Amino acid sequence: MKIAMIGTGYVxxxxxxxxxxxxxxxxxxxxxxxxxxxLKKGEVPIYEPGLEDLLERQIKSGRINFTTDxxxxxxxxxxxxxxxxxxxxxxxxxxxxxYVHEAARQVAQAMTGYTVIVTKSTVPVGTAREVEKTIxxxxxxxxxxxxxxxxxxxxxxxxxxxMRPDRVIVGTSSERAxxxxxxxxxxxxxxxxxxxxxxxxxxxxxxxxxxxFLATKITFINEIANLCEKANGDVQTVARALGLDGRISPKxxxxxxxxxxxxxxxxxxxxxxxxxxxxxxxxxxxAVVESNANRQRAMAQxxxxxxGGDVNGKRIGILGTAFKPNTDxxxxxxxxxxxxxxxxxxxxxxxxxxxxxxxxxxxxxxxxWKKDPYAxxxxxxALVIITEWNEFRALDLRKISEILxxxxxxxxxxxxxxxxxxxxxxxxxxxxxxxxxxQKAVLKEVSAG
Ligand code: UDX
Numbered sequence: 001m002k003i004a005m006i007g008t009g010y011v012x013x014x015x016x017x018x019x020x021x022x023x024x025x026x027x028x029x030x031x032x033x034x035x036x037x038x039l040k041k042g043e044v045p046i047y048e049p050g051l052e053d054l055l056e057r058q059i060k061s062g063r064i065n066f067t068t069d070x071x072x073x074x075x076x077x078x079x080x081x082x083x084x085x086x087x088x089x090x091x092x093x094x095x096x097x098x099y100v101h102e103a104a105r106q107v108a109q110a111m112t113g114y115t116v117i118v119t120k121s122t123v124p125v126g127t128a129r130e131v132e133k134t135i136x137x138x139x140x141x142x143x144x145x146x147x148x149x150x151x152x153x154x155x156x157x158x159x160x161x162x163m164r165p166d167r168v169i170v171g172t173s174s175e176r177a178x179x180x181x182x183x184x185x186x187x188x189x190x191x192x193x194x195x196x197x198x199x200x201x202x203x204x205x206x207x208x209x210x211x212x213f214l215a216t217k218i219t220f221i222n223e224i225a226n227l228c229e230k231a232n233g234d235v236q237t238v239a240r241a242l243g244l245d246g247r248i249s250p251k252x253x254x255x256x257x258x259x260x261x262x263x264x265x266x267x268x269x270x271x272x273x274x275x276x277x278x279x280x281x282x283x284x285x286x287a288v289v290e291s292n293a294n295r296q297r298a299m300a301q302x303x304x305x306x307x308g309g310d311v312n313g314k315r316i317g318i319l320g321t322a323f324k325p326n327t328d329x330x331x332x333x334x335x336x337x338x339x340x341x342x343x344x345x346x347x348x349x350x351x352x353x354x355x356x357x358x359x360x361x362x363x364x365x366x367x368x369w370k371k372d373p374y375a376x377x378x379x380x381x382a383l384v385i386i387t388e389w390n391e392f393r394a395l396d397l398r399k400i401s402e403i404l405x406x407x408x409x410x411x412x413x414x415x416x417x418x419x420x421x422x423x424x425x426x427x428x429x430x431x432x433x434x435x436x437x438x439q440k441a442v443l444k445e446v447s448a449g
Pocket of ligand 1 (some may be wrong): 152154156211218250252253255258261263264323
């Protein structure tokens, strides 16, 4: 079995490397010469735990190759996966399919013998059909099928997600294509991973529906957190109790500063666009998109409110700029919305992230970058946790409280307990939980003494 993977971005690289681990001969193709050169040496251009070791093993085994020559990679491949980027179009947020169709045209010219072309990038419903048209036009006599096989990889857990998926979705009505893809996913078949064979259209919709559902779940609990704040509830308890209902499940019910990343924001927007285009408006998803954008901005206001409404001249220390832990990705991260609003309001920002500093610098300037959380806290008027990296979960809070100029901690991920923060005399602001006023805590200590 031989496959070609077009595009060595996040999805292509992880999938290609994992397919090689399955025992398949994989050739990864990219137009970026420099990237291919680095990949050949085993250098992984993205931050993804476990990927570099796996790649090194596959390079040694000879099962994975990298090239810029699409033609040679595709010529003798049984299946060709298209995993190129589908960024949102600036004008309307619709997924830009230019790269997908360009890849399809090149594959059409290069393929020999029966070939299954698989769309792996997240693409709007109807794309596999369009890709088939593109290929047919470019190579009217070609022997091929186009199938849809969306991925569900989470950044930071992508290798594990690929190797142990909850399910694999294969969209095709061709038996020949089904056989080839069954062979590609043989190791997963053997360990009884549910494999859903369906039409291409359903496969394409499944991917968007899954991401939009998860984004909706997060947005739901974020709005419930707002209610808790007004009505003296505790969103942690509410979420836990909701999650105990087997029909709801506890996952993706963590209230926070709003979802970010390269998938949820892009895919919710694209689904809303498709709904409008096909006259089946996704009003719920439209509301989720709006609510999440408002939320990221509201988080900046929450920080300003913790100062009584004015942060001019204040030094605010930020912990975490990545959109979530275990990644250096800052795309659509709440930090990119929050930090500029605080700067605009006159605050001086110092910050630290275990992996994403260089990436953040591409989007945000005038930040005083520090080497660790304590340097960020030193003489700051407040410390703000935006990303729940593990190393922020066990801070020496006593030390932090001593080096902060003002004992103010705004925890946008609820990683600390209000009672502990109260005991330490912090003015502690978190999400969907009663606020702890440091002053009161100190007074209590005094009166107790
Ligand atoms: C997501 C999907 O999980 C994956 O299946 C898909 O293929 C790509 O998009 P990813 O973008 O890597 O993966 O991140 P994920 O772990 O899903 O988190 C997305 C965002 O939601 C992050 O900003 C995270 O902080 C936020 N989130 C997640 C919450 O705010 N609360 C939660 O309970 C869960």
